[in-house]
Amino acid sequence: MALYCWFAVVGLAVAMFVQTNHGQDVRTGQGPPPGGEGRLRETEGEQGPPGGEGVKGDRGDQGPPGGDGAKGVRGEQGQPGGDGAKGDRGDQGPSGGDGAKGDRGDQGPPGEKGSAGETGSPGVSARVNIKQCAWKDLNNGADSGKIVECAFNKVAPTSVLRLTWSGSTRVRPTTACCKRWFFTLNGSECNSPFPIDSLMCTNGASSVNIHRATTIDGLCYNLPAGPVTVALNVGNREGWTECADANTGWNSYSRIIVEEVNIPTGND
Secondary structure (H helix, E strand, C coil): CHHHHHHHHHHHHHHHHHHHCCCCCCCCCCCCCCCCCCCCCCCCCCCCCCCCCCCCCCCCCCCCCCCCCCCCCCCCCCCCCCCCCCCCCCCCCCCCCCCCCCCCCCCCCCCCCCCCCCCCCCCCCCCCEEEEEEEECCCECCCCEEEEEEEEEECCCCCEEEEEEEEEEEEEECCCEEEEEEEEECCECCCCCCCCEEEEEECCCCCCCCCEEEEEEEEECCCCCEEEEEEEEEEECCCCCCCEEEEECCCCEEEEEEEEECCCCCCC
16 A cells, blocks of 8 residues: 555656646747637636836826815924014104102202392392480479480481380379370371380379389381481370379480381381
């Protein structure tokens, strides 16, 4: 049985060798011309391996633009760009409101001296016009009328006169009584604003004999310029009759001072 199988294999090999070399020209190595189409195979063969890349063809025509694609994800912030060219000046905007008050600045340097101003109207002379009339041991016992006088020259029509008396006065009564010492100017008492005077009153004790230092002082307005006779007078207070023994300037120095003062007129 084994010998039979061996002969069968050898026979099959010889048959295949003969079939392969059948009809081949020993000189050319070519076989006979191909025969006619054989009968179609009833079944399709297996897919062969892919072929190699072919030659690159010519560029085709430009196709139509594609539609908008979907919106992509936002990219990262890029670097700041450089300064652009300076633009044209814009229109003037509305005025802003007042800002907060700033701190006080440093002291600036002194400014330049200004030009001279206009000349003012002439003023009243600054020269002092004052006069004093004085007496020693006047000891005037008049109970009424003028005691002494002092002549004065008033320069300006708009000025006022200040009148001052300084000396002793006394009233020695037999009954309760008041005596009045007062100034007159050219025989009349001052009426602008009021008379310039002083009073001394007693209760009627005849044993009282006191000579008191007295000062009478005041301003008189609205007097014209020119000579003025200033006099000190004594008399009864209004509503009282002659009632007492008066004395002026006993055993002392007495004086009247007249001063012209350049101040506004009025009752100030």
